[in-house]
Amino acid sequence: MQRIVVIEDEDVIASAVAVRLRGEGYEVGVASDGRTGIELVEQETPDLVILDVMLPGIDGLEVCRRIQRERPVPVLMLTALDTETDLLVGLGAGADDYMTKPFSPREMVARVKALLRRVERSQYSTEKTVTVLDVELDPATRQVKRSEHEVHLTPTEFDLLYRLGSRPDVVFSREQILSDVWGYEDGFGTRTVDSHVAALRRKLGTEIIRTVHGVGYATGEDK
Template sequence: MGNRRRVLVVEDEHTIAASIAARLRAEGYDVDLAHDGPAGVDAAERTRPDLVVLDVMLPGFDGLEVCRRVQARRPVPVLMLTARDDETDLLVGLGVGADDYMTKPFSPRELVARVHALLRRVERAGQSEPGQAPTVVGDLEVDAVQRRVRRAGVEAHLTPIEFDLLAYLAARPRAVQPRERLLAEIWGWGEPAGTRTVDSHVKALRRKLGADLIRTVHGVGYALEVAG
């Protein structure tokens, strides 16, 4: 079928890779497998997937390098899998172009939900109306049509999901957005266990655009706070 989505799974543990592939195929996806870093890059070039499920720890070279090379050739949504819940590793993964991450062990149902959500987000990203004016809040400018962001005239390079998160907050300046709402609106799913995904992306935005950009409301969520 021409409208079937294709997912590339890059995972060196064959049992886990086969399990992920079986679950995604049952959901109607076409799935390709690779089991090391170089094979993952080659498969992404050859199959041109709509999404990549990518393990961090791989033979040859690691998932971070795979993500970097894949994104340099052709941007594609990436869901990273990590055996460690290490914040530094997660931020590095987001920095090289990953859109979301899951920590092993994970439930197949949650993985499918994340894949669905990432693909829905890509569809929504292409629906901006031509001629739509950029959102300006203080010295921050968010252009939804060109998907470009500038602060104080300096352009910042964001991943697709970082852009969507920032655009959502910028459209509602100073209004506190609960983590659960951001998960539902940006990622398209509502599992409370995923709130650390929001936290990691906020940290990435602060690193790229300034620590003062987004205010944390402890126990609730985040608000855009740009002076001016």
């Protein structure tokens, strides 16, 4: 049975999320503050973490950084914040996706399942190394190197850049990227794509991914 840890200080939300996930067949642990959440993740070694940004004590962003340092794990952040800067900070801390409160329980379950499916796929990857400009991505080791120096990307950033880089000069729509990388089939959440592209550009330079206005994103030279 797959394990999920929910770190949320609002009892009503934490309880509702836990009940829904248990109903879907997951084993769920709940923590109501950052420090307890970090300890629970260390004890449970979950398959996924659902993490609120605004927590008492250690905030959600710092919790995300700490748990990702120990062992990469998919993180779905819950936030009442909705500005691009706030979302970029969350993604930079290592989150794979975010949902803005209030959110649909059905959508939350769909995102949880998609994130877990993606992790399972990546564990059995037989894809070849891909190079985007001077950045090399190795799917077998999940390592990213630029001029022989290792670069840290979150799992989602890796998957996004690898998908675009595996077909240079092909323009991917946001909806197609959501389907290919996140496994979301309803097209909901295109801002997630934009935020991750912005995070990659901050780490690797604006030229790493180009925008094709009105269509989507691509790697390779603009022709």
